[in-house]
Amino acid sequence: GEDVEQSLFLSVREGDSSVINCTYTDSSSTYLYWYKQEPGAGLQLLTYIFSNMDMKQDQRLTVLLNKKDKHLSLRIADTQTGDSAIYFCAEIPPSSGGSYIPTFGRGTSLIVHP
Amino acid sequence: NAGVTQTPKFQVLKTGQSMTLQCAQDMNHEYMSWYRQDPGMGLRLIHYSVGAGITDQGEVPNGYNVSRSTTEDFPLRLLSAAPSQTSVYFCASSYAGDFGEQYFGPGTRLTVT
Numbered sequence: 001g002e003d004v005e006q007s008l009f010l011s012v013r014e015g016d017s018s019v020i021n022c023t024y025t026d027s028s029s030t031y032l033y034w035y036k037q038e039p040g041a042g043l044q045l046l047t048y049i050f051s052n053m054d055m056k057q058d059q060r061l062t063v064l065l066n067k068k069d070k071h072l073s074l075r076i077a078d079t080q081t082g083d084s085a086i087y088f089c090a091e092i093p094p095s096s097g098g099s100y101i102p103t104f105g106r107g108t109s110l111i112v113h114p
Numbered sequence: 115n116a117g118v119t120q121t122p123k124f125q126v127l128k129t130g131q132s133m134t135l136q137c138a139q140d141m142n143h144e145y146m147s148w149y150r151q152d153p154g155m156g157l158r159l160i161h162y163s164v165g166a167g168i169t170d171q172g173e174v175p176n177g178y179n180v181s182r183s184t185t186e187d188f189p190l191r192l193l194s195a196a197p198s199q200t201s202v203y204f205c206a207s208s209y210a211g212d213f214g215e216q217y218f219g220p221g222t223r224l225t226v227t
Contacts, residue, residue, distance in 0.1 A: 043218045101147060102214050104156050106155060
């Protein structure tokens with residue numbers, strides 16, 4: 001299957017910006033997503049971007065998409081301790097056979113230090 | 115709306131036992147999925163359903179069965195539990211036209227001894 005790659009850990013100081021990176025493999029993916037998982041909970045959709053966009057901003061969140069390099073990033077401005085969680089990148093590759101089930105990366109654990 | 119509910123929250127099984135993990139959603143979503151989450155492995159799709167009466171295999175279906183007799187319910191059956199099935203299991207649902215916006219349940223933590 002297709003692999004969505006993410007680094008496993010990111011540690012930042014409270015108030016700094018966090019940048020979580022993701023590399024996806026299917027350049028024809030039309031939807032790319034970021035999910036957040038807080039401890040002991042299920043995943044929750046944070047934001048998404050369509051492949052015809054380069055950037056999307058939603059309050060403290062900025063998503064950047066580089067289609068040429070198949071690179072997706074999530075920037076969290078003014079990171080707070082409540083942002084500590086695991087962040088998953090996901091794509092819906094057209095090669096999923098019409099099922100449109102997302103493929104998830106392994107997740108990046110964001111640790112925010114006071 | 116209760117969203118996606120899963121029962122039980124925790125379960126311990128002995129090798130060879132069978133059990134059913136329950137999942138229900140009250141949002142009239144067409145799509146439902148089961149994932150397992152293991153440390154360092156992320157989420158792996160077990161089975162999914164695109165509507166009542168229709169199911170298909172995901173990435174890691176062996177040892178699991180599913181059925182979808184109603185839109186609301188999507189139970190996952192472990193036929194003969196093995197220690198390799200120790201994991202956290204998540205059920206998710208979405209509208210057919212909004213494939214990536216999945217709603218996840220709180221998870222079931224399963225330990226097989």
